[in-house]
Amino acid sequence: MKYYSTSDPSRRASLEEVLLKSIDANDGLYMPEIIPVLPDTFFYEMEHLSPAEIAFRVTKPVFGDDIPEDVIKSIADKALSFEIPVVELSDRLYVLELFHGPTFAFKDVGARFLAGLLSWFAGRTGREITVLAATSGDTGGAVANAFSEKEGIRVVVLYPSGRISPVQEKQITRAGRNITAVKLQGDFDDCQRLVKMAFSDADLKKKIVLTSANSINFGRLFPQSVYYFQAVSKIKKDSDRIAVSVPSGNFGNLTSGIIAARMGLKISKFIASTNINNSVPIYLKTGIYTPHPSFKTISSAMDVGAPGNFKRVLHLFGDNHKAIKNTISGYWFTDDETLAGMRELYESYGYLADPHTAVAYLGLKKYMDSNICTGIFLATAHPGKFADETFRATGTVPDLPAFQPAGDSVRVASPNDYSFVRKIIEKSF
Numbered sequence: 001m002k003y004y005s006t007s008d009p010s011r012r013a014s015l016e017e018v019l020l021k022s023i024d025a026n027d028g029l030y031m032p033e034i035i036p037v038l039p040d041t042f043f044y045e046m047e048h049l050s051p052a053e054i055a056f057r058v059t060k061p062v063f064g065d066d067i068p069e070d071v072i073k074s075i076a077d078k079a080l081s082f083e084i085p086v087v088e089l090s091d092r093l094y095v096l097e098l099f100h101g102p103t104f105a106f107k108d109v110g111a112r113f114l115a116g117l118l119s120w121f122a123g124r125t126g127r128e129i130t131v132l133a134a135t136s137g138d139t140g141g142a143v144a145n146a147f148s149e150k151e152g153i154r155v156v157v158l159y160p161s162g163r164i165s166p167v168q169e170k171q172i173t174r175a176g177r178n179i180t181a182v183k184l185q186g187d188f189d190d191c192q193r194l195v196k197m198a199f200s201d202a203d204l205k206k207k208i209v210l211t212s213a214n215s216i217n218f219g220r221l222f223p224q225s226v227y228y229f230q231a232v233s234k235i236k237k238d239s240d241r242i243a244v245s246v247p248s249g250n251f252g253n254l255t256s257g258i259i260a261a262r263m264g265l266k267i268s269k270f271i272a273s274t275n276i277n278n279s280v281p282i283y284l285k286t287g288i289y290t291p292h293p294s295f296k297t298i299s300s301a302m303d304v305g306a307p308g309n310f311k312r313v314l315h316l317f318g319d320n321h322k323a324i325k326n327t328i329s330g331y332w333f334t335d336d337e338t339l340a341g342m343r344e345l346y347e348s349y350g351y352l353a354d355p356h357t358a359v360a361y362l363g364l365k366k367y368m369d370s371n372i373c374t375g376i377f378l379a380t381a382h383p384g385k386f387a388d389e390t391f392r393a394t395g396t397v398p399d400l401p402a403f404q405p406a407g408d409s410v411r412v413a414s415p416n417d418y419s420f421v422r423k424i425i426e427k428s429f
């Protein structure tokens, strides 16, 4: 399997290059040349398969030319070692709970799979790999946890000071010796910008192998397709039109869903549900895409004004606004609406949802108001991770399973300045 870049579709890259570079020149993002359609037999069998087995069957046709089958199997087994339940709230309404991994957020799935892939390549090439990630909250914890104490890999995580929750901060700063947490005086877009600067720093990249664990890395993005199969396999068989609502920030999760559909999974509609960082819902409505600086909200992991993966979505639909609208609907919600959604979920179904999940619920509900279908919304974080908001909305304090720190709290405070951050990236080696 070869990969092309969205900035130069005529050039081809290998999987190793895709995983170790993560981003091509001119901000190009990698996509596989072919998205394989899975055989009918898989779709008949999938309801009886575990998430790990589904992960193996879905990723093998893409990674199988480059990685031995038994290695893919073992990576899938380790990455998907937790439950991904589908909870029925009412007759045609389901929630897919993606938060049962070690850091209680959906990003565990992709981060753990990527950690497996990169360790294998580090071992094979004998070169140490530096993983650099910007986080608006959950990426950092998931990545730090997934790579903790992994041989041959160091991780540097940039997070915006004062904009992530205490639990998230603990998950990033206490993850282990090979993880350097950088508390940046700036917002998520600043973190992302500095990470981008490091990736285009040719001199730095001569010195170290530098890659990303954000969803711009195909090795993290693609394995997320797996749980869409898991979701559809677990709902009632007579469900014909299926809509899936994805609480979206950087649009990695939604892109993985579209890839799953291209592999043959029957999902007729995706709902892009966002907070007031609404550049994609506005694009869907008007055809005009205007990225903007990010606004702060209670669904902080979705505070992304310029979603990195949106160009992958555009590419998958040949930049055709009408085609995109046929497959994706978009809605956005304020914090007050989000809190009301959390309250409604609790009062109507006894279901505690975190703010991100509530945004997905609201988007789905809005879509289902005027469309007959079976709806699934994705629960991307455990409500206990956002205990203050959950309490504010419902009067209930959710419990959060204890997080097991791997080490003492270690972090480096950094000004919003590339030369400083660059020193940390180098010194961390």
Ligand SMILES: *Cc1c(COP(=O)(O)O)cnc(C)c1O
Residues within 6 Å of the ligand: 105, 106, 107, 137, 138, 139, 215, 247, 248, 249, 250, 251, 252, 253, 254, 301, 302, 356, 357, 380, 381
């Ligand atoms: C990262 C995150 C999102 C947004 O996912 P994207 O792939 O960036 O669109 C939604 N909810 C939670 C809890 C997250 O951590």
